[in-house]
Amino acid sequence: MTMKNTSSQKYTHFVHEEVSLTTTVTEKPSKKKASIEEVLSQANKHFTLSKNESGIAIPELLEALIKDAVAQSASDIHLFPRNQTVAIQYRIDGSLYMIGQLHENVWRALVVHIKVLGNLNIAESYLPQGGRFQKSLDTKNIEVRISTHPTNCGESIVLRLLGQKENFHHLSQIGFLPNLQKAIIKVIQRNEGLFIVTGPTGSGKTTTLYAILQTIQTPHLNIVTLEQPIEYRMKGVKQTEIQEDGKLSFEAGVRSLLRQDPDIILIGETRDTETAKMVFRATMTGHQTFTTLHTKTAQGVLQRLKDLDVPDTYVKENISGVLAQRLCRCLCHTCKKPHQFTYNNKTYKGFRPNGCKACRQSGYLGRLPIAEFLVFSKEKFENLPTIEEQIFFHIEKGNLFFEDIQSFLETA
Numbered sequence: 001m002t003m004k005n006t007s008s009q010k011y012t013h014f015v016h017e018e019v020s021l022t023t024t025v026t027e028k029p030s031k032k033k034a035s036i037e038e039v040l041s042q043a044n045k046h047f048t049l050s051k052n053e054s055g056i057a058i059p060e061l062l063e064a065l066i067k068d069a070v071a072q073s074a075s076d077i078h079l080f081p082r083n084q085t086v087a088i089q090y091r092i093d094g095s096l097y098m099i100g101q102l103h104e105n106v107w108r109a110l111v112v113h114i115k116v117l118g119n120l121n122i123a124e125s126y127l128p129q130g131g132r133f134q135k136s137l138d139t140k141n142i143e144v145r146i147s148t149h150p151t152n153c154g155e156s157i158v159l160r161l162l163g164q165k166e167n168f169h170h171l172s173q174i175g176f177l178p179n180l181q182k183a184i185i186k187v188i189q190r191n192e193g194l195f196i197v198t199g200p201t202g203s204g205k206t207t208t209l210y211a212i213l214q215t216i217q218t219p220h221l222n223i224v225t226l227e228q229p230i231e232y233r234m235k236g237v238k239q240t241e242i243q244e245d246g247k248l249s250f251e252a253g254v255r256s257l258l259r260q261d262p263d264i265i266l267i268g269e270t271r272d273t274e275t276a277k278m279v280f281r282a283t284m285t286g287h288q289t290f291t292t293l294h295t296k297t298a299q300g301v302l303q304r305l306k307d308l309d310v311p312d313t314y315v316k317e318n319i320s321g322v323l324a325q326r327l328c329r330c331l332c333h334t335c336k337k338p339h340q341f342t343y344n345n346k347t348y349k350g351f352r353p354n355g356c357k358a359c360r361q362s363g364y365l366g367r368l369p370i371a372e373f374l375v376f377s378k379e380k381f382e383n384l385p386t387i388e389e390q391i392f393f394h395i396e397k398g399n400l401f402f403e404d405i406q407s408f409l410e411t412a
């Protein structure tokens with residue numbers, strides 16, 4: 001799968017987190033709509049608490065930030081206090097980008113506004129707090145998760161943006177190589193066993209699991225999930241969120257779900273022995289089950305399950321497949337430059353990042369998965385691409401920069 005330039009301003013790229021999203025890059029801020037830089041600069045000069053006065057009102061400022069972050073497919077907005085200023089950063093494709101700064105006076109008013117929206121204690125700034133609020137933007141309903149944290153320079157706030165990725169797709173749009181994708185589909189279409197997706201934080205495990213559910217979903221199946229948080233809303237799937245107050249644990253949630261006559265169960269994460277026990281019970285009682293673990297490799301899953309007191313026989317008899325994946329930054333196809341590199345004493349041709357407006361001068365746009373697939377069955381899957389083969393395929397296609405994945409390649 002390659003990325004195509006459809007015009008100088010509009011381009012389609014496959015991005016793991018925002019699968020096949022079409023992004024429009026505005027070359028110049030239009031006269032009517034102020035750019036985020038202009039909004040921040042105005043707010044720093046003159047801000048007000050209500051929309052009725054001149055200057056930038058605090059609610060307007062927050063709305064402009066959320067709108068801009070969503071337009072740039074950011075997953076989080078970081079508001080990070082430093083001496084007398086507050087840095088604003090977005091996390092896009094897993095990396096943080098500096099957006100601008102706010103004066104501390106604007107910041108104080110903004111913090112109060114965010115806390116009021118999230119029903120947090122506005123007088124408390126020395127203890128971490130968590131909350132949420134909803135924001136409607138055009139056709140999207142964005143859920144904003146607030147996390148405040150005291151630092152030596154003041155309260156750091158991270159706003160996680162959920163719900164902007166309603167248009168997730170079929171497994172074929174994630175970017176796995178064809179043979180790997182075929183093997184995954186074959187295994188999930190057996191409609192039984194436990195399928196585990198593993199990888200470090202931000203490796204796109206949830207996105208892959210949702211693409212898998214999308215692939216096997218039919219109106220005749222009762223699909224139920226337990227998640228923390230619900231990152232995507234999926235039509236026809238009964239999704240439940242684990243509450244942070246501890247009233248509903250993963251373990252109690254699975255126990256209850258089993259009484260809901262499910263066919264397919266997705267448990268967001270198996271993080272403790274009790275949940276692991278319930279995940280295997282669900283599988284052993286004939287439900288197709290999906291979950292994620294937090295390990296670097298597919299083999300690491302076996303050790304992790306041992307640590308969670310799962311007997312070896314359970315593992316052998318119930319797991320259908322383990323997919324260990326990580327996301328690699330994809331080169332920006334608008335500005336990448338040819339480049340030569342040496343690996344194992346051989347010289348290869350590839351591409352390196354450069355930087356342009358389309359990629360915020362970073363040289364990268366989107367991410368793609370590199371995965372290892374362990375299948376637990378008698379059936380053999382021939383020609384499953386190794387990690388090295390996947391990496392070299394993408395280097396030749398100009399999707400990956402050799403130096404970015406060199407260390408990964410050497411440990412694979």
Ligand SMILES: [Zn+2]
Nearest residue numbers: 332335356359
């Ligand atoms: Zn570029």
